[in-house]
Every structure is written in C-alpha cells, then in structure tokens.
Amino acid sequence: MSMTDLLSAEDIKKAIGAFAAADSFDHKKFFQMVGLKKKSPDDVKKVFHILDKDKSGFIEEDELGSILKGFSSDARDLSAKETKMLLAAGDKDGDGKIGVEEFSTLVAES
Numbered sequence: 794m795s796m797t798d799l800l801s802a803e804d805i806k807k808a809i810g811a812f813a814a815a816d817s818f819d820h821k822k823f824f825q826m827v828g829l830k831k832k833s834p835d836d837v838k839k840v841f842h843i844l845d846k847d848k849s850g851f852i853e854e855d856e857l858g859s860i861l862k863g864f865s866s867d868a869r870d871l872s873a874k875e876t877k878m879l880l881a882a883g884d885k886d887g888d889g890k891i892g893v894e895e896f897s898t899l900v901a902e903s
Contacts, residue, residue: 796864800840801828805865830900837897851892859871
C-alpha cells in the first residue's frame with residue numbers, strides 16, 4: 794500500500810510544498826493539508842504503518858526526520874529542531890518514539 798492509496802496526490806504535493814523551507818514544518822497544518830485529519834481511525838493507522846519504515850511498531854526519531862519522504866519521495870528531511878519538536882508533540886509516554894496510538898492522538902489533536 795502506498796500513501797496515495799489513502800491520500801490525494803495533489804493534497805500531498807501542496808502540503809509538501811507549503812513546508813519546503815527549513816524549520817517551517819507544522820505537523821498540525823501538515824496533517825490537515827494532506828487530508829489525514831479527515832480520515833478514519835483505521836486509515837490513520839495504515840498511514841502510521843507506511844511511515845514505520847523498519848516495521849518495529851514505532852516511528853523512531855530517525856524515521857521522524859524523514860517523515861515527509863514517507864508522503865513524497867522527493868520531499869526534504871526535517872531539521873533536527875523540527876524532528877525534536879514533532880517527537881515532543883507525539884511521544885506521550887516519554888519513551889523516545891511514537892507508537893500507533895500516540896500517532897493517532899497526534900493526528901486527532903491537529
């Protein structure tokens with residue numbers, strides 16, 4: 794399954810473009826722009842599993858840094874600052890990674 798099976802390619806392109814500048818990433822706006830906020834809980838979990846590149850059941854810090862590439866392969870990496878901010882927003886239990894329930898909450902709060 795690819796991201797465009799779940800989200801509009803046009804919405805993804807617009808959202809990636811909106812955050813092309815370094816240190817401009819805002820996960821709340823991004824999740825809204827790609828249409829993730831409107832998706833069912835099951836679809837949000839499917840997106841999580843696409844972003845969980847190593848299939849560990851978690852999105853670790855290195856995977857978070859390349860989260861935009863999970864939506865579009867030609868997107869930029871997040872800066873270290875953006876990655877830390879995203880991790881802080883999503884890591885509710887403080888284990889240094891984001892699980893599927895934490896990701897679902899992160900999207901729902903967007």
